[in-house]
Amino acid sequence: xxxxxxxxxxxxxxxxxxxxxxxxxxxxxxxxxxxxxxxxxxxxxxxxxxxxxxxxxxxxxxxxxxxxxxxxxxxxxxxxxxxxxxxxxxxxxxxxxxxxxxxxxxxxxxxxxxxxxxxxxxxxxxxxxxxxxxxxxxxxxxxxxxxxxxxxxxxxxxxxxxxxxxxxxxxxxxxxxxxxxxxxxxxxxxxxxxxxxxxxxxxxxxxxxxxxxxxxxx
Amino acid sequence: xxxxxxxxxxxxxxxxxxxxxxxxxxxxxxxxxxxxxxxxxxxxxxxxxxxxxxxxxxxxxxxxxxxxxxxxxxxxxxxxxxxxxxxxxxxxxxxxxxxxxxxxxxxxxxxxxxxxxxxxxxxxxxxxxxxxxxxxxxxxxxxxxxxxxxxxxxxxxxxxxxxxxxxxxxxxxxxxxxxxxxxxxxxxxxxxxxxxxxxxxxxxxxxxxxxxxxxxxxxxxxxxxxxxxxxxxxxxxxxxxxxxxxxxxxxxxxxxxxxxxxxxxxxxxxxxxxxxxxxxxxxxxxxxxxxxxxxxxxxxxxxxxxxxxxxxxxxxxxxxx
Numbered sequence: 001x002x003x004x005x006x007x008x009x010x011x012x013x014x015x016x017x018x019x020x021x022x023x024x025x026x027x028x029x030x031x032x033x034x035x036x037x038x039x040x041x042x043x044x045x046x047x048x049x050x051x052x053x054x055x056x057x058x059x060x061x062x063x064x065x066x067x068x069x070x071x072x073x074x075x076x077x078x079x080x081x082x083x084x085x086x087x088x089x090x091x092x093x094x095x096x097x098x099x100x101x102x103x104x105x106x107x108x109x110x111x112x113x114x115x116x117x118x119x120x121x122x123x124x125x126x127x128x129x130x131x132x133x134x135x136x137x138x139x140x141x142x143x144x145x146x147x148x149x150x151x152x153x154x155x156x157x158x159x160x161x162x163x164x165x166x167x168x169x170x171x172x173x174x175x176x177x178x179x180x181x182x183x184x185x186x187x188x189x190x191x192x193x194x195x196x197x198x199x200x201x202x203x204x205x206x207x208x209x210x211x212x213x214x215x216x217x218x
Numbered sequence: 219x220x221x222x223x224x225x226x227x228x229x230x231x232x233x234x235x236x237x238x239x240x241x242x243x244x245x246x247x248x249x250x251x252x253x254x255x256x257x258x259x260x261x262x263x264x265x266x267x268x269x270x271x272x273x274x275x276x277x278x279x280x281x282x283x284x285x286x287x288x289x290x291x292x293x294x295x296x297x298x299x300x301x302x303x304x305x306x307x308x309x310x311x312x313x314x315x316x317x318x319x320x321x322x323x324x325x326x327x328x329x330x331x332x333x334x335x336x337x338x339x340x341x342x343x344x345x346x347x348x349x350x351x352x353x354x355x356x357x358x359x360x361x362x363x364x365x366x367x368x369x370x371x372x373x374x375x376x377x378x379x380x381x382x383x384x385x386x387x388x389x390x391x392x393x394x395x396x397x398x399x400x401x402x403x404x405x406x407x408x409x410x411x412x413x414x415x416x417x418x419x420x421x422x423x424x425x426x427x428x429x430x431x432x433x434x435x436x437x438x439x440x441x442x443x444x445x446x447x448x449x450x451x452x453x454x455x456x457x458x459x460x461x462x463x464x465x466x467x468x469x470x471x472x473x474x475x476x477x478x479x480x481x482x483x484x485x486x487x488x489x490x491x492x493x494x495x496x497x498x499x500x501x502x503x504x505x506x507x508x509x510x511x512x513x514x515x516x517x518x519x520x521x522x523x524x525x526x527x528x529x530x531x532x533x534x535x536x537x538x539x
Binding site for chain 2: 049051071075076077078079081083089090091102103105106107108109110111113150154
């Protein structure tokens with residue numbers, strides 16, 4: 001599903017952020033990506049999200065090489081991804097419904113289909129009935145669940161989560177992780193970047209560890 | 219069977235995409251208008267500046283159109299008037315006229331006696347009472363000469379003029395319509411000037427809108443980033459901004475027209491008064507309905523163009539972090 005082949009990323013002014021990284025995540029596999037700040041976690045996620053291009057090597061997403069993808073194709077390729085952020089990245093001037101609907105609207109689904117899928121998605125994260133609320137009227141945990149609902153609404157093949165529990169207390173974190181495990185059950189590949197060692201040890205999943213740009217354990 | 223179902227499914231998806239596309243356009247059209255009304259002060263300022271630019275261009279245009287209307291029916295010709303000496307009798311004048319008719323450079327001649335000249339002047343000038351008070355007719359006899367069309371070159375005209383001046387009966391020669399030719403040349407310069415100034419004002423509309431859209435894009439950066447990250451194409455992201463540009467141009471076009479029309483209405487009655495004083499049937503020309511539509515279209519198009527140029531460049535620069 002997601003395959004890195006000898007991937008390196010060098011920034012012109014900050015040096016090499018990733019060096020010769022190779023790994024392969026299968027369909028329906030869940031993995032943690034961990035390492036200290038500056039170890040290259042964000043860079044790796046940015047490469048998968050096509051926000052950056054790698055300097056060397058190849059990245060395959062669902063069989064397609066995205067390391068040399070053209071700008072024109074990026075939007076369509078991104079529709080296979082569900083992105084979840086530490087700071088949720090919700091649009092605060094729009095309702096929960098509109099936030100979750102965004103990936104469907106940009107992909108051109110009709111009104112009924114959007115409404116049906118948004119409700120199904122909100123139901124999965126336990127927020128059905130809060131469609132009309134604005135994000136700022138919700139708690140941090142609820143906002144993150146809106147973010148998760150938005151990430152899964154388009155039925156992505158790969159979910160990328162960047163420190164999804166960074167702003168949540170342990171109970172809520174466990175709840176979020178439980179959700180990710182459910183997505184894995186239905187065949188979605190999940191990659192979670194986190195430095196919450198306790199959480200990682202508690203759950204038995206594959207762990208990719210980065211250290212100064214090198215993949216030291218997978 | 220399966221392929222049929224699949225084909226049908228693909229067809230449905232295309233219809234769905236098209237419907238969603240239209241809905242998205244409709245949404246862009248109205249939500250961008252709604253967004254403009256949410257920041258009424260900023261929007262009003264921008265629209266007013268644009269409307270002033272539009273009204274300047276169109277008022278120059280309408281002024282030239284009015285003056286052209288005034289001068290348009292004056293035909294440019296090289297008709298000459300030969301004013302005869304005081305002592306020349308009608309008979310001598312008639313004879314001179316016949317003589318001139320023989321000249322191969324002359325197409326037409328017409329003799330106007332002193333008496334006829336006075337009658338004509340009385341009828342047209344409105345000074346008949348004053349003229350009646352005069353003891354004697356102050357006007358000279360005139361022979362009007364229309365040169366052949368072949369004499370387009372001014373040197374030929376001048377040569378003919380010089381020949382006529384040599385005639386002992388002639389006091390002086392005037393090319394009547396020279397001033398019309400001059401005026402028409404001035405009008406040509408004026409209308410070209412208006413075109414150039416309008417072009418500049420059009421650039422102003424384009425750049426002002428472009429800059430407004432640039433600021434709007436900066437204010438809504440988060441939205442742009444998030445849309446990009448969930449797979450929105452540039453076309454999708456720029457659509458509402460293009461509609462904002464369209465509304466700015468469209469509303470300014472309308473306001474610009476309104477400003478010009480109000481200005482013309484204010485001028486209408488004094489112009490009418492002046493026109494009566496000149497015994498003229500001149501009527502102030504307003505922007506016609508098709509010119510009004512054209513104005514709306516041009517200002518909307520320029521605004522969309524400015525927005526598009528900015529979006530085309532800036533959306534590439536804006537990369538999500």
